[in-house]
Amino acid sequence: MARDSDGSKSGALARIAPDSRRRPDPATEGLAQGLGWFSLGLGAAEIFGGAAIARWLGKPELTPVIQAYGVREIVTGVGILGTTDPTPWIWGRVGGDAVDIATVLPALEETNPRRGNAMIALMALAGVTALDLVCARNLSEAPLRPSRRVRSDYGRRSGFPESPEAMRGRARDFEPPLDIVGPQAMRAWTSAEA
Amino acid sequence: MRALVWHGTQDIRCDTVPDPEIEDDRDAIIKVTACAICGSDLHLYDHVIPAMKKGDILGHEFMGEVVETGRGLNGTLKKGERVVIPFIITCGECDQCKRGFFSVCERTNRNRNLADKAFGHGTAGLFGYSHLTGGYAGGQAEYVRVPFADRTHIKVPDSLTDEQVLFLGDIFPTGWQAAVQADIQPTDTVAIWGAGPVGQMAIRSAILLGAKQVICIDSVPERLEMARAGGAIVIDNTHESPVERLNELTQGKGPEKCIDAVGMEAHSPRAVEQVYDRVKQAMMLESDRGSVLREMIYVCRPAGILSVPGVYGGLVDKMPMGALMNKGLTLRAGQTHVNRWSDDLVRRIEEGQIDPSFVITHRAGLEQGPELYRTFRDKKDNCIKVVLRP
Numbered sequence: 001m002a003r004d005s006d007g008s009k010s011g012a013l014a015r016i017a018p019d020s021r022r023r024p025d026p027a028t029e030g031l032a033q034g035l036g037w038f039s040l041g042l043g044a045a046e047i048f049g050g051a052a053i054a055r056w057l058g059k060p061e062l063t064p065v066i067q068a069y070g071v072r073e074i075v076t077g078v079g080i081l082g083t084t085d086p087t088p089w090i091w092g093r094v095g096g097d098a099v100d101i102a103t104v105l106p107a108l109e110e111t112n113p114r115r116g117n118a119m120i121a122l123m124a125l126a127g128v129t130a131l132d133l134v135c136a137r138n139l140s141e142a143p144l145r146p147s148r149r150v151r152s153d154y155g156r157r158s159g160f161p162e163s164p165e166a167m168r169g170r171a172r173d174f175e176p177p178l179d180i181v182g183p184q185a186m187r188a189w190t191s192a193e194a
Numbered sequence: 195m196r197a198l199v200w201h202g203t204q205d206i207r208c209d210t211v212p213d214p215e216i217e218d219d220r221d222a223i224i225k226v227t228a229c230a231i232c233g234s235d236l237h238l239y240d241h242v243i244p245a246m247k248k249g250d251i252l253g254h255e256f257m258g259e260v261v262e263t264g265r266g267l268n269g270t271l272k273k274g275e276r277v278v279i280p281f282i283i284t285c286g287e288c289d290q291c292k293r294g295f296f297s298v299c300e301r302t303n304r305n306r307n308l309a310d311k312a313f314g315h316g317t318a319g320l321f322g323y324s325h326l327t328g329g330y331a332g333g334q335a336e337y338v339r340v341p342f343a344d345r346t347h348i349k350v351p352d353s354l355t356d357e358q359v360l361f362l363g364d365i366f367p368t369g370w371q372a373a374v375q376a377d378i379q380p381t382d383t384v385a386i387w388g389a390g391p392v393g394q395m396a397i398r399s400a401i402l403l404g405a406k407q408v409i410c411i412d413s414v415p416e417r418l419e420m421a422r423a424g425g426a427i428v429i430d431n432t433h434e435s436p437v438e439r440l441n442e443l444t445q446g447k448g449p450e451k452c453i454d455a456v457g458m459e460a461h462s463p464r465a466v467e468q469v470y471d472r473v474k475q476a477m478m479l480e481s482d483r484g485s486v487l488r489e490m491i492y493v494c495r496p497a498g499i500l501s502v503p504g505v506y507g508g509l510v511d512k513m514p515m516g517a518l519m520n521k522g523l524t525l526r527a528g529q530t531h532v533n534r535w536s537d538d539l540v541r542r543i544e545e546g547q548i549d550p551s552f553v554i555t556h557r558a559g560l561e562q563g564p565e566l567y568r569t570f571r572d573k574k575d576n577c578i579k580v581v582l583r584p
């Protein structure tokens with residue numbers, strides 16, 4: 001298929017990212033950036049403080065799992081902050097939230113003396129998940145932004161041989177048919193010198 | 195031959211179908227050299243226009259070469275001639291055709307009974323546009339049968355390329371008629387909703403006809419970019435309120451002329467209104483979404499004119515008749531009387547006043563048609579106008 005403008009079509013990624021030319025509103029863009037930094041911070045905390053977090057949850061055996069999640073968070077954070085389209089990465093965060101929740105849930109069991117902490121962790125996770133979801137949805141539904149190349153190409157497509165200003169009124173020789181525009185006396189703004 | 199065939203909602207395929215044959219003395223067979231996908235086709239794709247049948251061949255913007263002629267053409271068309279076919283089938287003899295109101299021709303719609311029931315009185319036959327308008331096979335195909343071919347054609351000079359003249363069959367005269375219906379005066383602000391191909395043509399027409407100020411409303415950035423290139427001031431309705439901006443740009447008076455180049459699948463920038471219309475449309479309580487019409491009636495300057503080339507198929511809800519009546523607005527609508535404007539517009543292209551091919555963004559073979567329907571509908575890949583070469 002021949003295309004006039006902007007050739008690239010990246011197969012697999014195009015499918016994950018609904019479109020890499022999304023133009024989110026500034027609030028969503030800011031939220032995405034914030035979530036990116038949050039991912040980096042949380043990732044670092046999970047890697048270096050994995051053991052402490054696991055103990056706080058009353059599940060010391062989770063230490064390596066939490067550290068692995070930390071690596072995931074770092075990768076996601078870099079993805080969000082480092083690529084032009086954060087959309088797939090934010091959706092990745094939503095998936096990650098689900099995994100996190102599934103991991104913490106067992107810590108709610110009656111026998112865990114740190115159940116209260118697990119509850120706090122879950123509530124925090126629920127809050128973050130909600131933010132991620134809102135952000136991901138807004139990003140996916142944002143209108144498309146054409147690339148600079150497209151903008152300059154389309155910006156030159158006037159269809160006129162001269163500037164629109166020069167062409168204004170060039171067809172004033174055209175006589176509007178009165179059976180369409182109505183009898184002279186009924187035509188608005190033709191007689192008054194407005 | 196190969197042709198784009200309607201199989202159901204959002205299901206269009208490139209199929210092999212029987213070649214068309216001469217069925218009537220006034221028929222001609224055209225070998226299609228170029229055809230396009232129109233915004234009107236999207237209403238069929240989304241199946242918001244009723245009376246489509248599985249197997250219908252789509253397409254009403256096409257041109258090509260005459261390869262066969264019926265016996266009754268009386269020399270009006272000869273084999274080998276290059277023609278653009280208007281999307282309106284025109285008999286040239288009925289009362290309406292004699293007056294130049296070709297799109298309401300009284301003889302070319304062979305399903306008039308059906309159309310009479312839907313609209314009170316049926317309108318002209320159209321190519322590839324449901325059984326309400328005659329169920330004629332369309333031109334997104336290698337060959338087409340053109341009924342009433344002695345009247346239903348536009349001859350084009352060899353000096354112009356296919357891409358320069360193809361749109362004479364639909365969107366160029368449609369944008370032109372939209373502007374003509376608005377009876378543009380040099381003091382007018384003309385507001386045009388929709389920066390699709392029809393809106394783009396309407397912008398150029400309004401400029402040529404000398405509007406003081408042309409304003410275009412849409413939400414798709416690259417379409418707005420092209421609108422700006424044509425001389426329009428643009429309003430992005432995802433970020434600005436069209437009513438507020440239009441009033442600002444007219445010292446609070448409102449635009450004298452409003453053109454709806456969007457039609458029944460309008461997308462409201464107001465979430466509540468959009469949900470309302472979508473739900474009602476889904477429940478079949480309303481067939482068409484009317485947010486653009488409502489906005490136009492509301493913002494138009496009293497005694498102004500509303501021109502509606504945008505296609506509607508049935509009922510629209512919550513029409514502010516009070517505003518329309520009390521403001522003394524005039525409403526002019528209709529499918530385009532294509533042939534009425536052809537000679538004039540061919541001359542304007544020849545003289546170089548305008549080259550309508552500026553709007554083409556995608557070119558492909560017929561086989562890619564189904565994919566490009568989707569691309570065009572979803573405004574993917576900066577798509578504004580698709581031309582297919584069978």
Ligand SMILES: NC(=O)c1ccc[n+]([C@@H]2O[C@H](COP(=O)([O-])OP(=O)(O)OC[C@H]3O[C@@H](n4cnc5c(N)ncnc54)[C@H](O)[C@@H]3O)[C@@H](O)[C@H]2O)c1
Pocket residue numbers: 232233234235236237364365368387388389390391392393411412413414417431455456457458459460461462463485486502503504505506528529530
């Ligand atoms: N009267 C005729 O003879 C005739 C001929 C051709 C096309 N049409 C009709 O004209 C209309 C436009 O055709 P097109 O090919 O340009 O189609 P299109 O679908 O490419 O363009 C429609 C544009 O309207 C915009 N839009 C949607 N909601 C809007 C809103 N609320 N406010 C402002 N803009 C909005 C969309 O973003 C899109 O850019 C269609 O309804 C089509 O059926 C009529």
Ligand SMILES: [Zn+2]
Pocket residue numbers: 232233234235254255281364365
């Ligand atoms: Zn059309």
Ligand SMILES: [Zn+2]
Pocket residue numbers: 284285286287288289290291292298299300301302
């Ligand atoms: Zn007729």
